[in-house]
Amino acid sequence: MSKTNEFCAIDFFCGGGGMTHGLRQAGIHVVGGIDFDLACKTTYEDNNPGTTFIHSDITKLPNDYFEKNLNILRNDDNLILVGCSPCQYYSIINTSREKARKSKDLLREFKRFVDYYNPGFVLVENVPGLASRHDSVLPEFLDFLEKKQYRYEWKIVNMSYYGVPQSRKRFSLIASRLGEVYLPAPDQEQAKLVDFIGEAHGFQRVEAGHSDKSDFMHSVSKLNDINLRRLMKTPHDGGSRLAWKDDEELQLPCYIGKDHSFTDVYGRLRWNTPSSTITTGFYKISCGRFAHPEENRGLSIREGATLQTFPHNYIFKGGCLVNNARIIGNAVPPEYGRRLGLLLQELKKNYHGTIQNQSQSR
Template sequence: MKQKIKPIIKAVDFFCGGGGMSYGMQKSSIQVLAGIDYEENCRATYEANIKKSKFIKADVFELKETDLEKTLNLKCNDDELLLIGCSPCQFWSIINTDKKKSQKSKNLLVEFERFVRYFNPGYVVVENVPGVLRKKGESGLESFIYWLENNKYTVHFKVHNTSDYGVPQNRKRFTLIANRITKKELEPIKANKKLTVRDVIGVENGFSKIKAGHKDESIFSHTVPMVNELTLKRLEKVERDGGNRLSFANDPELQLNCFIDKDDSFKDTFGRLWWDKPYKKDKEFSYAEIENILKN
């Protein structure tokens, strides 16, 4: 008896950026046909890392479904097609310093839905900040989920913490996984163990101690910025394992004017990591340490 060949899922990654989602999909044996992004500057990074995939520079607001269909030779109602929509999240982020600048990103989910409606793929994946769920009516998420559920899709949507999935980082992200192949709700599989900062960075993991302004030529991008003497004093004052700027809040020389009488705002500024906990998203690492975290 011949063994049944498992179908290969083909994916198109909308708002692909440098290719983070595409890379993960390829690692999961999914064939990424193309990544679509408006920023030409993303092309070199995407093409260097996402082999055998096409980078399409296009504004999703102007891109026509039929043009994409012809370019990639796609078929409607393809059970093996996956459409991914991880649109820029600035407008829905809690920290958004310029709503006007990010206004265009507000309706990107609605534009992505247009392609889902046209192609009716077997699978749909959306990832974004939790804000799209908190304001699901305004973000277009509510109507999108309604359409999916009324077109025979089984939909899983939830805010997940990345620390539950093998990433040493406490970071909450909204995830939607929809499929019309099975009635079973598909959701991310949790890791057996949570990773901590100690598991992925530090001297024991190949990162030598370096001073401010140092660039390590032996490890790509193991570099930290130069900081002035006053900033170094502030950093030295912060307690190990979870300390933050409140450690020097009562020191008139070190306290920052913007934080006077604002002890509850952005307390993680100048924060130190907990060695044995997943790190929080607002801490800073060298580029190489970030790369090592994402590889695990």
């Protein structure tokens, strides 16, 4: 058991700190986060003071690293290990298979640490493909949990029903060796774009290419002339590229005769629905339905971060718009992490109550 009898967590593949920040909001002490991307370090540590960023390739990290360097105890009922590994291999988004193949077995590497530390709780978040691909390592991981006598539950959740205003479907798993587990209950209604961005929420109207040097980071990518004209011709609040499909100057050759393919590309977001899934390319209108509902521009860095539920005072320090967008797009939405953290607190109380009742009945 931990000396303080309070939760402590290690966040594997922590990136810029989305899951870490959410767990901290729920009152959980996150001791450290591990990531191979050094560009995330300043963002992670400056926004999560007291939590250590460990720059390392997990495949080269020894099992006892946390035991020796962070005083993490083995077999600690209050220890939470979080594994939100990069997911290119299992993603439906087109990517280099060779490059993505390196991410395929990271859950297996995470399993190595779960086996060594035998924590009270395990959290895993990933793309839905982890559960559906025939060559997934998930069955192996679940078999491992069962052999270690962990109880677990996993689901494909749409985070728009968990306070995150985007249609972001993710694989989510919670496991514990202390008792029964369950995932957070969904909200009855989806979170909507209109409740997070726009002038009513402090986002002033700006033009494409606007540069915001303040910490608010309401910076927007530039648009070339033809893309600006395409967007000006796209109807507000959900319009698509089909509005200019018959314009010989504006139509893209690759979409001629393909009105039903990739219809979100160059499309505008809708105020009264969740946004598209925020990816690392959310600042580019050519990467999906990422154009502002009514302004002639793509999403700003702060708008993308807000749709990921990062608070407005979370400052991204990747050094440029592209790096900051990558940190934001790769993150676990903090609000989902917060809800998982509150659930862990609830489960812990339930387990404690069960143990007390069993003792009193003896």
